[in-house]
Amino acid sequence: MSFYVTTPIYYVNGEPHLxxxxxxxxxxxxxxxxxxxxxxxxxxxxTDEHGEPVTQEAEREGVDPRELGDRYAPRFKDLAARVSAxxxxxxxxxxxxxIKRVQDVVQRVYDNGHVYEGTxxxxxxxxxxxxxxxxxxxxxxxxxxxxxxxxREEEKNWFFRLxxxxxxxxxxxxxxxxxxEPDFRRNEALAFIKQGLQDVSLSRRRLKWGVPVPWDPxxxxxxxxxxxxxxxxxxxxxxxxEDLTGEFWPAFHILAKxxxxxxxxxxxxxxxxxxxxVPRGMYIHGFLLMEGHKMSKSLGNVLDPYKxxxxxxxxxxxxxxxxxxxxxxxxxxxxxxxxxxxxTELANEYGNLANRTLSMVGRYREGVVPEAVAExxxxxxxxxxxxxxxxxxxxxxxxxxxxxxxxxVRRLNQYVEEAAPWKLAxxxxxxxxxxxxxxxxxxxxxxxxLLLHAYMPDTTGRLLExxxxxGRELAEFGSRGGGQQLGELAPLFPKLEPAD
Ligand code: ME8
Numbered sequence: 001m002s003f004y005v006t007t008p009i010y011y012v013n014g015e016p017h018l019x020x021x022x023x024x025x026x027x028x029x030x031x032x033x034x035x036x037x038x039x040x041x042x043x044x045x046x047t048d049e050h051g052e053p054v055t056q057e058a059e060r061e062g063v064d065p066r067e068l069g070d071r072y073a074p075r076f077k078d079l080a081a082r083v084s085a086x087x088x089x090x091x092x093x094x095x096x097x098x099i100k101r102v103q104d105v106v107q108r109v110y111d112n113g114h115v116y117e118g119t120x121x122x123x124x125x126x127x128x129x130x131x132x133x134x135x136x137x138x139x140x141x142x143x144x145x146x147x148x149x150x151x152r153e154e155e156k157n158w159f160f161r162l163x164x165x166x167x168x169x170x171x172x173x174x175x176x177x178x179x180x181e182p183d184f185r186r187n188e189a190l191a192f193i194k195q196g197l198q199d200v201s202l203s204r205r206r207l208k209w210g211v212p213v214p215w216d217p218x219x220x221x222x223x224x225x226x227x228x229x230x231x232x233x234x235x236x237x238x239x240x241x242e243d244l245t246g247e248f249w250p251a252f253h254i255l256a257k258x259x260x261x262x263x264x265x266x267x268x269x270x271x272x273x274x275x276x277x278v279p280r281g282m283y284i285h286g287f288l289l290m291e292g293h294k295m296s297k298s299l300g301n302v303l304d305p306y307k308x309x310x311x312x313x314x315x316x317x318x319x320x321x322x323x324x325x326x327x328x329x330x331x332x333x334x335x336x337x338x339x340x341x342x343x344t345e346l347a348n349e350y351g352n353l354a355n356r357t358l359s360m361v362g363r364y365r366e367g368v369v370p371e372a373v374a375e376x377x378x379x380x381x382x383x384x385x386x387x388x389x390x391x392x393x394x395x396x397x398x399x400x401x402x403x404x405x406x407x408x409v410r411r412l413n414q415y416v417e418e419a420a421p422w423k424l425a426x427x428x429x430x431x432x433x434x435x436x437x438x439x440x441x442x443x444x445x446x447x448x449x450l451l452l453h454a455y456m457p458d459t460t461g462r463l464l465e466x467x468x469x470x471g472r473e474l475a476e477f478g479s480r481g482g483g484q485q486l487g488e489l490a491p492l493f494p495k496l497e498p499a500d
Pocket of ligand 1: 048
Protein backbone atom coordinates (compact mmCIF):
# COMPACT_ATOMS: atom_id res chain seq x y z
CA MET A 1 0.00 0.00 0.00
CA SER A 2 1.22 3.48 -0.77
CA PHE A 3 -0.01 6.90 0.28
CA TYR A 4 0.95 10.20 -1.27
CA VAL A 5 -0.14 13.36 0.53
CA THR A 6 0.46 16.99 -0.40
CA THR A 7 -0.02 20.49 0.99
CA PRO A 8 -0.66 23.52 -1.17
CA ILE A 9 2.59 25.09 -2.30
CA TYR A 10 2.78 28.49 -0.69
CA TYR A 11 3.37 31.80 -2.44
CA VAL A 12 6.71 33.35 -1.72
CA ASN A 13 5.25 36.84 -1.45
CA GLY A 14 5.60 37.13 2.32
CA GLU A 15 6.57 35.41 5.55
CA PRO A 16 5.00 32.06 6.33
CA HIS A 17 2.35 32.17 9.05
CA LEU A 18 0.25 29.85 11.17
CA UNK A 19 -2.28 29.28 8.37
CA UNK A 20 0.44 27.69 6.26
CA UNK A 21 1.70 25.70 9.22
CA UNK A 22 -1.83 24.42 9.75
CA UNK A 23 -2.12 22.76 6.33
CA UNK A 24 1.39 21.38 6.63
CA UNK A 25 0.68 19.87 10.05
CA UNK A 26 -2.59 18.35 8.83
CA UNK A 27 -0.82 16.64 5.96
CA UNK A 28 1.96 15.56 8.30
CA UNK A 29 -0.47 13.92 10.70
CA UNK A 30 -1.88 11.88 7.82
CA UNK A 31 1.58 11.03 6.51
CA UNK A 32 2.77 9.87 9.92
CA UNK A 33 -0.42 7.95 10.57
CA UNK A 34 -0.14 6.05 7.29
CA UNK A 35 3.51 5.25 8.01
CA UNK A 36 2.38 3.82 11.34
CA UNK A 37 0.07 1.55 9.42
CA UNK A 38 3.03 0.20 7.50
CA UNK A 39 2.31 1.99 4.22
CA UNK A 40 4.89 3.52 1.91
CA UNK A 41 4.36 7.23 2.23
CA UNK A 42 5.48 10.21 0.22
CA UNK A 43 4.71 13.61 1.69
CA UNK A 44 5.22 16.75 -0.34
CA UNK A 45 5.18 20.45 0.48
CA UNK A 46 6.88 23.43 -1.12
CA THR A 47 6.65 26.89 -2.61
CA ASP A 48 4.84 28.52 -5.53
CA GLU A 49 7.25 31.06 -6.93
CA HIS A 50 5.89 32.28 -10.27
CA GLY A 51 3.00 34.41 -11.43
CA GLU A 52 1.24 37.60 -10.45
CA PRO A 53 1.14 37.29 -6.67
CA VAL A 54 4.92 37.02 -6.54
CA THR A 55 5.59 39.48 -9.38
CA GLN A 56 3.41 42.11 -7.69
CA GLU A 57 5.31 41.85 -4.43
CA ALA A 58 8.64 41.97 -6.29
CA GLU A 59 7.56 45.15 -8.05
CA ARG A 60 6.46 46.68 -4.80
CA GLU A 61 9.86 46.00 -3.29
CA GLY A 62 11.76 46.81 -6.48
CA VAL A 63 13.49 43.42 -6.59
CA ASP A 64 13.68 40.55 -9.06
CA PRO A 65 10.90 38.00 -8.41
CA ARG A 66 13.54 35.28 -8.27
CA GLU A 67 14.94 36.98 -5.22
CA LEU A 68 11.68 36.52 -3.33
CA GLY A 69 11.81 32.79 -3.93
CA ASP A 70 15.35 32.64 -2.69
CA ARG A 71 14.42 34.68 0.35
CA TYR A 72 11.17 32.98 1.37
CA ALA A 73 11.51 29.37 0.20
CA PRO A 74 14.07 28.70 2.97
CA ARG A 75 11.67 30.26 5.50
CA PHE A 76 8.85 27.96 4.44
CA LYS A 77 11.24 25.05 4.56
CA ASP A 78 12.31 26.08 8.02
CA LEU A 79 8.71 26.44 9.23
CA ALA A 80 7.95 22.92 7.99
CA ALA A 81 10.91 21.61 9.99
CA ARG A 82 9.92 23.56 13.08
CA VAL A 83 6.41 22.15 13.13
CA SER A 84 8.02 18.69 12.84
CA ALA A 85 6.75 18.06 9.33
CA UNK A 86 8.18 14.82 7.98
CA UNK A 87 7.98 15.82 4.31
CA UNK A 88 9.99 13.67 1.92
CA UNK A 89 10.67 16.52 -0.48
CA UNK A 90 10.29 20.28 -0.65
CA UNK A 91 9.41 21.43 -4.14
CA UNK A 92 10.08 24.89 -5.55
CA UNK A 93 8.34 25.71 -8.80
CA UNK A 94 11.58 27.34 -9.93
CA UNK A 95 13.28 23.90 -9.86
CA UNK A 96 14.49 22.91 -13.28
CA UNK A 97 13.01 19.46 -12.81
CA UNK A 98 9.60 21.00 -12.26
CA ILE A 99 9.77 23.47 -15.16
CA LYS A 100 10.75 20.83 -17.69
CA ARG A 101 7.95 18.49 -16.59
CA VAL A 102 5.34 21.25 -16.55
CA GLN A 103 6.19 21.98 -20.17
CA ASP A 104 5.91 18.29 -21.05
CA VAL A 105 2.44 17.95 -19.56
CA VAL A 106 1.16 21.23 -21.00
CA GLN A 107 2.47 20.20 -24.40
CA ARG A 108 0.56 16.94 -24.06
CA VAL A 109 -2.65 18.82 -23.29
CA TYR A 110 -2.02 20.96 -26.39
CA ASP A 111 -1.26 17.92 -28.55
CA ASN A 112 -4.45 16.28 -27.33
CA GLY A 113 -6.43 19.20 -28.77
CA HIS A 114 -7.59 20.88 -25.53
CA VAL A 115 -5.96 24.27 -26.13
CA TYR A 116 -6.88 27.17 -28.46
CA GLU A 117 -5.98 30.83 -28.88
CA GLY A 118 -8.56 33.38 -27.78
CA THR A 119 -9.45 36.54 -25.90
CA UNK A 120 -10.97 36.83 -22.48
CA UNK A 121 -12.37 39.81 -20.67
CA UNK A 122 -13.40 39.87 -17.05
CA UNK A 123 -12.83 40.91 -13.45
CA UNK A 124 -9.38 39.96 -12.27
CA UNK A 125 -7.76 39.70 -8.84
CA UNK A 126 -3.96 39.85 -9.07
CA UNK A 127 -3.53 38.38 -5.57
CA UNK A 128 -5.59 35.33 -6.46
CA UNK A 129 -4.16 35.38 -9.98
CA UNK A 130 -7.71 34.59 -11.05
CA UNK A 131 -10.61 35.97 -13.07
CA UNK A 132 -13.79 36.07 -10.99
CA UNK A 133 -17.20 35.05 -12.24
CA UNK A 134 -20.07 37.49 -11.57
CA UNK A 135 -21.31 35.38 -8.66
CA UNK A 136 -17.91 35.50 -6.95
CA UNK A 137 -17.62 39.29 -6.90
CA UNK A 138 -18.29 41.19 -3.67
CA UNK A 139 -19.61 44.77 -3.37
CA UNK A 140 -19.69 45.34 -7.11
CA UNK A 141 -15.99 44.92 -7.83
CA UNK A 142 -14.13 43.48 -4.86
CA UNK A 143 -12.30 40.21 -4.33
CA UNK A 144 -14.17 38.22 -1.66
CA UNK A 145 -10.90 36.77 -0.36
CA UNK A 146 -8.51 39.72 -0.46
CA UNK A 147 -11.04 42.57 -0.19
CA UNK A 148 -9.19 44.53 -2.86
CA UNK A 149 -10.62 46.19 -5.99
CA UNK A 150 -10.73 43.86 -8.97
CA UNK A 151 -9.45 45.16 -12.26
CA ARG A 152 -11.13 44.84 -15.64
CA GLU A 153 -8.70 42.86 -17.77
CA GLU A 154 -8.64 41.69 -21.32
CA GLU A 155 -6.34 38.86 -22.24
CA LYS A 156 -5.42 37.45 -25.59
CA ASN A 157 -3.81 34.15 -24.86
CA TRP A 158 -4.00 30.38 -24.90
CA PHE A 159 -7.09 28.81 -23.42
CA PHE A 160 -7.76 25.47 -21.85
CA ARG A 161 -11.08 23.95 -22.95
CA LEU A 162 -12.40 23.45 -19.44
CA UNK A 163 -15.98 23.61 -20.71
CA UNK A 164 -15.54 20.39 -22.65
CA UNK A 165 -14.89 18.51 -19.37
CA UNK A 166 -18.21 19.42 -17.84
CA UNK A 167 -19.69 15.94 -18.25
CA UNK A 168 -16.51 14.11 -17.32
CA UNK A 169 -16.34 16.10 -14.10
CA UNK A 170 -19.98 15.50 -13.29
CA UNK A 171 -19.43 11.81 -13.85
CA UNK A 172 -16.32 11.83 -11.66
CA UNK A 173 -18.25 13.44 -8.81
CA UNK A 174 -21.04 10.96 -9.20
CA UNK A 175 -18.83 7.89 -9.32
CA UNK A 176 -16.52 8.99 -6.54
CA UNK A 177 -18.68 10.64 -3.88
CA UNK A 178 -15.68 11.14 -1.62
CA UNK A 179 -13.48 12.71 -4.29
CA UNK A 180 -13.85 16.03 -2.48
CA GLU A 181 -14.34 16.04 1.29
CA PRO A 182 -16.01 17.16 3.47
CA ASP A 183 -19.42 16.78 1.80
CA PHE A 184 -20.43 20.42 1.91
CA ARG A 185 -17.31 21.32 -0.05
CA ARG A 186 -18.07 18.63 -2.57
CA ASN A 187 -21.53 20.11 -3.02
CA GLU A 188 -20.04 23.54 -3.44
CA ALA A 189 -17.68 22.33 -6.17
CA LEU A 190 -20.41 20.34 -7.87
CA ALA A 191 -22.73 23.37 -7.85
CA PHE A 192 -19.99 25.39 -9.52
CA ILE A 193 -19.62 22.74 -12.20
CA LYS A 194 -23.36 22.55 -12.75
CA GLN A 195 -23.57 26.30 -13.30
CA GLY A 196 -21.74 25.61 -16.54
CA LEU A 197 -17.97 25.77 -16.90
CA GLN A 198 -16.19 28.44 -18.93
CA ASP A 199 -12.84 27.91 -20.57
CA VAL A 200 -9.88 29.31 -18.65
CA SER A 201 -6.70 30.94 -19.80
CA LEU A 202 -3.70 28.71 -19.78
CA SER A 203 -1.10 31.40 -20.40
CA ARG A 204 -0.21 35.03 -19.69
CA ARG A 205 1.17 37.35 -22.34
CA ARG A 206 2.01 40.40 -20.25
CA LEU A 207 3.83 38.45 -17.61
CA LYS A 208 7.49 37.52 -17.92
CA TRP A 209 7.98 35.55 -14.70
CA GLY A 210 6.88 31.98 -15.25
CA VAL A 211 7.33 28.81 -17.27
CA PRO A 212 7.47 29.56 -21.02
CA VAL A 213 4.67 28.04 -23.11
CA PRO A 214 6.56 25.39 -25.10
CA TRP A 215 5.00 26.23 -28.50
CA ASP A 216 4.85 30.00 -27.87
CA PRO A 217 7.76 31.11 -25.68
CA UNK A 218 6.57 34.75 -25.68
CA UNK A 219 4.00 33.71 -23.11
CA UNK A 220 4.27 32.05 -19.74
CA UNK A 221 2.02 29.31 -18.41
CA UNK A 222 -0.69 30.60 -16.11
CA UNK A 223 0.63 30.24 -12.57
CA UNK A 224 -2.23 28.02 -11.43
CA UNK A 225 -1.45 25.27 -13.93
CA UNK A 226 2.26 25.58 -13.21
CA UNK A 227 1.50 25.35 -9.48
CA UNK A 228 -1.02 22.50 -9.55
CA UNK A 229 1.35 20.43 -11.61
CA UNK A 230 3.85 20.42 -8.74
CA UNK A 231 1.96 17.51 -7.24
CA UNK A 232 2.72 15.48 -10.32
CA UNK A 233 6.18 16.73 -11.32
CA UNK A 234 7.69 16.23 -7.85
CA UNK A 235 7.37 12.46 -8.14
CA UNK A 236 9.56 12.61 -11.25
CA UNK A 237 12.57 14.14 -9.53
CA UNK A 238 11.86 14.38 -5.78
CA UNK A 239 14.00 11.36 -5.02
CA UNK A 240 17.29 11.45 -6.86
CA UNK A 241 17.65 8.94 -9.64
CA GLU A 242 14.13 7.54 -9.25
CA ASP A 243 10.77 8.14 -10.84
CA LEU A 244 8.18 7.62 -8.12
CA THR A 245 5.13 8.34 -10.25
CA GLY A 246 4.19 4.71 -10.74
CA GLU A 247 4.51 3.96 -7.05
CA PHE A 248 2.74 6.99 -5.59
CA TRP A 249 0.43 8.66 -8.09
CA PRO A 250 -2.46 9.59 -7.61
CA ALA A 251 -2.10 12.03 -4.73
CA PHE A 252 -4.29 12.99 -1.84
CA HIS A 253 -4.43 16.77 -1.40
CA ILE A 254 -4.87 18.89 1.70
CA LEU A 255 -5.87 22.52 1.11
CA ALA A 256 -8.14 25.26 2.38
CA LYS A 257 -11.39 26.47 0.91
CA UNK A 258 -9.82 29.52 -0.78
CA UNK A 259 -8.34 27.34 -3.50
CA UNK A 260 -11.12 24.77 -3.80
CA UNK A 261 -12.09 25.65 -7.37
CA UNK A 262 -8.58 25.16 -8.74
CA UNK A 263 -8.14 21.79 -7.06
CA UNK A 264 -11.61 20.35 -7.35
CA UNK A 265 -12.40 21.52 -10.87
CA UNK A 266 -9.47 22.79 -12.96
CA UNK A 267 -7.04 20.20 -11.72
CA UNK A 268 -8.91 16.95 -12.44
CA UNK A 269 -10.02 18.35 -15.81
CA UNK A 270 -6.47 19.27 -16.71
CA UNK A 271 -5.20 15.85 -15.73
CA UNK A 272 -7.89 14.20 -17.83
CA UNK A 273 -6.83 16.40 -20.74
CA UNK A 274 -3.24 15.23 -20.28
CA UNK A 275 -4.29 11.60 -19.96
CA UNK A 276 -3.14 11.36 -16.34
CA UNK A 277 -5.12 9.72 -13.56
CA VAL A 278 -7.08 12.22 -11.41
CA PRO A 279 -6.23 12.65 -7.71
CA ARG A 280 -7.15 9.99 -5.19
CA GLY A 281 -9.09 12.66 -3.33
CA MET A 282 -8.78 15.89 -1.44
CA TYR A 283 -9.80 17.32 1.90
CA ILE A 284 -10.71 20.98 2.11
CA HIS A 285 -10.19 22.57 5.50
CA GLY A 286 -11.38 25.91 6.83
CA PHE A 287 -9.55 29.03 7.93
CA LEU A 288 -7.94 29.69 11.25
CA LEU A 289 -9.43 32.92 12.46
CA MET A 290 -8.09 35.50 14.83
CA GLU A 291 -10.74 37.98 15.85
CA GLY A 292 -12.98 36.86 13.06
CA HIS A 293 -10.68 37.62 10.13
CA LYS A 294 -8.91 35.21 7.87
CA MET A 295 -5.31 35.33 8.90
CA SER A 296 -3.28 36.19 5.84
CA LYS A 297 -0.32 38.06 4.54
CA SER A 298 -2.43 40.63 2.76
CA LEU A 299 -4.66 41.45 5.73
CA GLY A 300 -1.64 41.62 7.96
CA ASN A 301 -3.41 39.90 10.83
CA VAL A 302 -0.77 37.36 11.69
CA LEU A 303 -0.08 35.21 14.73
CA ASP A 304 3.53 34.13 15.06
CA PRO A 305 3.90 30.34 15.20
CA TYR A 306 7.63 30.61 15.95
CA LYS A 307 7.04 32.16 19.33
CA UNK A 308 4.44 29.54 20.25
CA UNK A 309 6.83 26.75 19.31
CA UNK A 310 9.72 28.32 21.14
CA UNK A 311 7.70 28.58 24.34
CA UNK A 312 5.50 25.49 24.23
CA UNK A 313 7.02 23.18 21.65
CA UNK A 314 5.76 22.13 18.23
CA UNK A 315 3.69 19.27 19.64
CA UNK A 316 1.60 21.58 21.80
CA UNK A 317 0.83 23.76 18.80
CA UNK A 318 -0.02 20.75 16.65
CA UNK A 319 -2.31 19.42 19.33
CA UNK A 320 -4.00 22.74 19.99
CA UNK A 321 -4.80 23.48 16.36
CA UNK A 322 -6.52 20.17 15.75
CA UNK A 323 -8.25 20.04 19.11
CA UNK A 324 -9.53 23.59 19.13
CA UNK A 325 -10.70 23.99 15.55
CA UNK A 326 -12.91 21.30 14.11
CA UNK A 327 -10.97 20.28 11.02
CA UNK A 328 -12.99 21.24 7.97
CA UNK A 329 -14.64 24.24 9.66
CA UNK A 330 -13.35 27.76 10.21
CA UNK A 331 -12.36 28.28 13.79
CA UNK A 332 -11.20 30.93 16.19
CA UNK A 333 -7.84 30.49 17.81
CA UNK A 334 -6.24 32.53 20.54
CA UNK A 335 -3.14 32.56 22.67
CA UNK A 336 -5.30 32.27 25.79
CA UNK A 337 -7.08 29.22 24.44
CA UNK A 338 -3.75 27.69 23.53
CA UNK A 339 -2.28 28.21 26.98
CA UNK A 340 -5.41 26.88 28.64
CA UNK A 341 -5.36 23.63 26.69
CA UNK A 342 -1.64 23.28 27.25
CA UNK A 343 -2.17 23.52 30.97
CA THR A 344 -5.36 21.54 31.46
CA GLU A 345 -5.13 18.88 28.78
CA LEU A 346 -1.52 18.39 27.82
CA ALA A 347 0.17 19.03 31.16
CA ASN A 348 -2.54 17.97 33.62
CA GLU A 349 -4.32 15.21 31.79
CA TYR A 350 -1.80 13.56 29.51
CA GLY A 351 1.53 14.62 31.03
CA ASN A 352 0.40 13.73 34.52
CA LEU A 353 -0.98 10.40 33.43
CA ALA A 354 2.40 9.55 31.92
CA ASN A 355 4.38 10.63 34.97
CA ARG A 356 2.07 8.98 37.45
CA THR A 357 2.07 5.71 35.56
CA LEU A 358 5.84 5.61 35.26
CA SER A 359 6.42 6.64 38.84
CA MET A 360 3.95 4.11 40.28
CA VAL A 361 5.47 1.27 38.29
CA GLY A 362 8.81 2.60 39.52
CA ARG A 363 7.80 2.83 43.13
CA TYR A 364 5.70 -0.33 43.49
CA ARG A 365 7.30 -2.69 40.96
CA GLU A 366 10.88 -1.47 40.62
CA GLY A 367 10.18 -0.03 37.20
CA VAL A 368 9.12 -3.31 35.58
CA VAL A 369 5.64 -3.54 34.06
CA PRO A 370 3.94 -6.50 35.75
CA GLU A 371 3.05 -9.47 33.58
CA ALA A 372 -0.65 -9.52 34.20
CA VAL A 373 -4.06 -9.27 32.59
CA ALA A 374 -5.83 -5.94 32.63
CA GLU A 375 -9.18 -5.56 34.34
CA UNK A 376 -12.07 -5.88 31.91
CA UNK A 377 -13.53 -2.52 32.96
CA UNK A 378 -10.40 -0.88 31.55
CA UNK A 379 -9.71 -3.21 28.64
CA UNK A 380 -13.31 -2.90 27.44
CA UNK A 381 -12.92 0.82 26.86
CA UNK A 382 -10.08 0.17 24.44
CA UNK A 383 -11.95 -2.30 22.30
CA UNK A 384 -12.15 -1.08 18.73
CA UNK A 385 -10.59 2.27 19.66
CA UNK A 386 -7.68 2.06 17.23
CA UNK A 387 -10.01 0.94 14.49
CA UNK A 388 -12.33 3.88 15.08
CA UNK A 389 -9.45 6.32 15.01
CA UNK A 390 -8.19 4.77 11.76
CA UNK A 391 -11.59 5.04 10.14
CA UNK A 392 -11.85 8.69 11.09
CA UNK A 393 -8.34 9.37 9.86
CA UNK A 394 -9.14 7.61 6.59
CA UNK A 395 -11.84 10.23 6.19
CA UNK A 396 -9.33 12.94 7.22
CA UNK A 397 -11.43 13.70 10.28
CA UNK A 398 -8.43 14.84 12.27
CA UNK A 399 -10.37 16.50 15.07
CA UNK A 400 -12.85 13.69 15.58
CA UNK A 401 -10.06 11.12 15.63
CA UNK A 402 -8.19 13.16 18.23
CA UNK A 403 -11.40 13.40 20.23
CA UNK A 404 -11.69 9.60 20.25
CA UNK A 405 -8.08 9.24 21.33
CA UNK A 406 -8.46 11.82 24.05
CA UNK A 407 -11.36 9.85 25.50
CA UNK A 408 -8.80 7.13 26.18
CA VAL A 409 -6.55 9.58 28.02
CA ARG A 410 -9.52 10.61 30.16
CA ARG A 411 -10.58 7.04 30.72
CA LEU A 412 -7.10 6.16 31.97
CA ASN A 413 -7.07 9.10 34.35
CA GLN A 414 -10.47 8.13 35.68
CA TYR A 415 -9.21 4.57 36.14
CA VAL A 416 -6.24 5.74 38.18
CA GLU A 417 -8.60 7.52 40.54
CA GLU A 418 -11.00 4.57 40.76
CA ALA A 419 -8.36 1.90 41.22
CA ALA A 420 -6.21 4.05 43.56
CA PRO A 421 -3.01 2.00 43.24
CA TRP A 422 -1.49 3.88 46.21
CA LYS A 423 -4.12 2.24 48.42
CA LEU A 424 -3.61 -1.19 46.90
CA ALA A 425 0.12 -0.86 47.49
CA UNK A 426 -0.47 -0.69 51.23
CA UNK A 427 -2.16 -4.06 51.32
CA UNK A 428 -0.20 -7.23 50.50
CA UNK A 429 -3.44 -9.10 49.81
CA UNK A 430 -4.01 -6.74 46.89
CA UNK A 431 -0.67 -7.44 45.20
CA UNK A 432 -2.25 -9.29 42.30
CA UNK A 433 -4.84 -6.59 41.73
CA UNK A 434 -2.08 -3.97 41.82
CA UNK A 435 -0.20 -5.92 39.14
CA UNK A 436 -3.28 -5.91 37.00
CA UNK A 437 -3.94 -2.20 37.52
CA UNK A 438 -0.35 -1.17 36.80
CA UNK A 439 -0.18 -3.39 33.76
CA UNK A 440 -3.46 -1.94 32.46
CA UNK A 441 -2.26 1.61 32.95
CA UNK A 442 1.08 1.02 31.24
CA UNK A 443 -0.59 -0.85 28.39
CA UNK A 444 -3.33 1.74 27.98
CA UNK A 445 -0.79 4.51 28.01
CA UNK A 446 1.30 2.74 25.38
CA UNK A 447 -1.62 2.12 23.05
CA UNK A 448 -2.96 5.66 23.47
CA UNK A 449 0.47 7.18 22.96
CA LEU A 450 0.95 5.25 19.73
CA LEU A 451 -2.34 6.72 18.53
CA LEU A 452 -1.20 10.19 19.53
CA HIS A 453 2.16 9.77 17.87
CA ALA A 454 1.04 11.17 14.50
CA TYR A 455 -0.23 14.30 16.25
CA MET A 456 2.64 14.84 18.67
CA PRO A 457 5.68 12.99 17.34
CA ASP A 458 8.34 14.40 19.67
CA THR A 459 6.76 14.09 23.10
CA THR A 460 5.14 10.75 22.34
CA GLY A 461 8.49 9.53 21.01
CA ARG A 462 10.10 10.34 24.34
CA LEU A 463 7.29 8.68 26.26
CA LEU A 464 7.36 5.55 24.10
CA GLU A 465 11.06 5.27 24.71
CA UNK A 466 10.49 5.51 28.46
CA UNK A 467 7.80 2.84 28.09
CA UNK A 468 10.32 0.55 26.41
CA UNK A 469 8.32 0.48 23.19
CA UNK A 470 10.62 -0.17 20.27
CA GLY A 471 8.19 0.25 17.35
CA ARG A 472 5.76 2.95 16.30
CA GLU A 473 3.07 0.82 14.66
CA LEU A 474 -0.43 1.11 16.09
CA ALA A 475 -1.23 -1.64 18.58
CA GLU A 476 -4.25 -3.28 20.14
CA PHE A 477 -4.68 -3.06 23.89
CA GLY A 478 -3.26 -6.22 25.42
CA SER A 479 -0.95 -7.02 22.53
CA ARG A 480 2.11 -6.51 24.72
CA GLY A 481 2.41 -8.68 27.76
CA GLY A 482 4.44 -6.77 30.33
CA GLY A 483 7.91 -7.40 31.70
CA GLN A 484 9.41 -4.22 30.25
CA GLN A 485 11.82 -2.15 32.23
CA LEU A 486 10.60 1.44 32.18
CA GLY A 487 12.94 4.38 31.83
CA GLU A 488 13.17 7.91 33.13
CA LEU A 489 10.93 10.65 31.80
CA ALA A 490 11.32 14.40 32.19
CA PRO A 491 7.95 16.21 32.28
CA LEU A 492 6.44 16.12 28.80
CA PHE A 493 4.74 19.48 29.09
CA PRO A 494 6.59 21.50 31.71
CA LYS A 495 4.92 24.40 33.46
CA LEU A 496 5.92 27.76 32.05
CA GLU A 497 7.69 30.17 34.33
CA PRO A 498 5.83 33.49 34.56
CA ALA A 499 8.98 35.18 33.19
CA ASP A 500 8.45 33.38 29.88
O1 ME8 B 1 -2.93 29.88 -2.64
N1 ME8 B 1 -6.18 29.24 7.78
O2 ME8 B 1 -0.77 29.98 -1.83
P1 ME8 B 1 -0.96 30.73 -0.43
C1 ME8 B 1 -5.96 28.02 7.28
N2 ME8 B 1 0.19 29.22 -4.12
N3 ME8 B 1 -5.15 27.80 6.23
C2 ME8 B 1 -4.54 28.85 5.66
C3 ME8 B 1 -4.74 30.16 6.14
C4 ME8 B 1 -5.60 30.34 7.27
N4 ME8 B 1 -5.82 31.50 7.82
N5 ME8 B 1 -3.99 30.98 5.38
C5 ME8 B 1 -3.36 30.22 4.46
C6 ME8 B 1 -1.73 29.70 -2.75
N6 ME8 B 1 -3.68 28.93 4.63
C7 ME8 B 1 -1.20 28.98 -3.96
C8 ME8 B 1 -1.49 27.50 -3.82
S1 ME8 B 1 -1.38 24.97 -4.68
C9 ME8 B 1 -1.12 24.19 -6.14
C10 ME8 B 1 -1.04 26.66 -4.98
C11 ME8 B 1 -3.17 27.79 3.85
O3 ME8 B 1 0.41 31.05 0.03
C12 ME8 B 1 -4.29 27.02 3.18
O4 ME8 B 1 -3.85 25.73 2.88
O5 ME8 B 1 -1.95 31.81 -0.55
C13 ME8 B 1 -4.48 27.80 1.90
O6 ME8 B 1 -5.17 27.03 0.94
C14 ME8 B 1 -3.04 28.06 1.53
O7 ME8 B 1 -2.38 28.30 2.78
C15 ME8 B 1 -2.87 29.25 0.60
O8 ME8 B 1 -1.51 29.58 0.52
